[in-house]
Amino acid sequence: MKIVTLFLFFLFATISVNAQVTPKDTTKKGYVLMENDSILNDTIQLPEIVIHKEKLDPEAKKQFLILQNRVYKTYPYAKLAAERLTVLNRGMANLKTGREKKKYFKIVEDYLSNEFETKLKKLSRKQGQILVKLIHRQTGTTTYELIKDLKSGWKAFWSNTAASMFDINLKTKYAPYDNNEDFLIETILVRAFESGRLQNQNPANPVDYDNLTTSWESKAEKLK
Numbered sequence: 287m288k289i290v291t292l293f294l295f296f297l298f299a300t301i302s303v304n305a306q307v308t309p310k311d312t313t314k315k316g317y318v319l320m321e322n323d324s325i326l327n328d329t330i331q332l333p334e335i336v337i338h339k340e341k342l343d344p345e346a347k348k349q350f351l352i353l354q355n356r357v358y359k360t361y362p363y364a365k366l367a368a369e370r371l372t373v374l375n376r377g378m379a380n381l382k383t384g385r386e387k388k389k390y391f392k393i394v395e396d397y398l399s400n401e402f403e404t405k406l407k408k409l410s411r412k413q414g415q416i417l418v419k420l421i422h423r424q425t426g427t428t429t430y431e432l433i434k435d436l437k438s439g440w441k442a443f444w445s446n447t448a449a450s451m452f453d454i455n456l457k458t459k460y461a462p463y464d465n466n467e468d469f470l471i472e473t474i475l476v477r478a479f480e481s482g483r484l485q486n487q488n489p490a491n492p493v494d495y496d497n498l499t500t501s502w503e504s505k506a507e508k509l510k
Contacts, residue, residue, distance in 0.1 A: 356413050356416050357420075357478070358478065359413055360416050363417055365424060367424065371432070422459050424489055426489075472495065472498060
């Protein structure tokens with residue numbers, strides 16, 4: 287989670303520090319039973335499901351609720367990341383020299399360490415991976431690509447390698463039409479927006495949920 291945490295630091299603090307610088311696979315997914323990282327490999331393989339068409343058995347429902355809690359926990363961070371990225375890009379566009387950019391990043395780093403490190407470090411590994419997916423949903427760019435753009439390709443390579451050691455792939459994309467877990471995440475988000483549980487922010491690439499559901503219903507029928 288350290289790599290994801292450091293990256294999010296750069297996004298979350300942008301608005302607060304901006305004024306301080308003078309511009310110059312379709313696979314069956316398993317859901318972890320608990321948030322405790324020591325049992326990340328203790329998973330249950332669930333069949334691909336269409337939530338509103340099938341009544342879940344108690345164990346599947348339990349796993350869905352765990353996924354739901356993870357989405358509730360991480361979506362606000364992804365939403366904030368998208369907002370900060372917009373401001374960050376605007377601020378960077380106004381900086382002319384390498385010295386100005388270096389000063390800008392230094393201010394951001396110092397602020398981030400004090401403001402957000404503790405909160406983000408509390409995310410579990412699985413929450414971190416879902417956060418990576420949601421960042422791609424909201425920004426249209428993978429976390430790996432964002433790090434590469436903000437720092438360097440070499441930094442992005444090592445960031446992804448380090449993150450992989452903790453079961454977090456920074457190159458992961460949000461693919462609700464192909465990945466059943468992502469479809470379930472989209473279902474959770476749609477319901478949360480409708481109930482007011484989460485505040486909706488349009489994704490970088492809008493998803494037609496009715497069409498998405500029809501697609502998964504068709505897949506479910508073929509499996510029968």
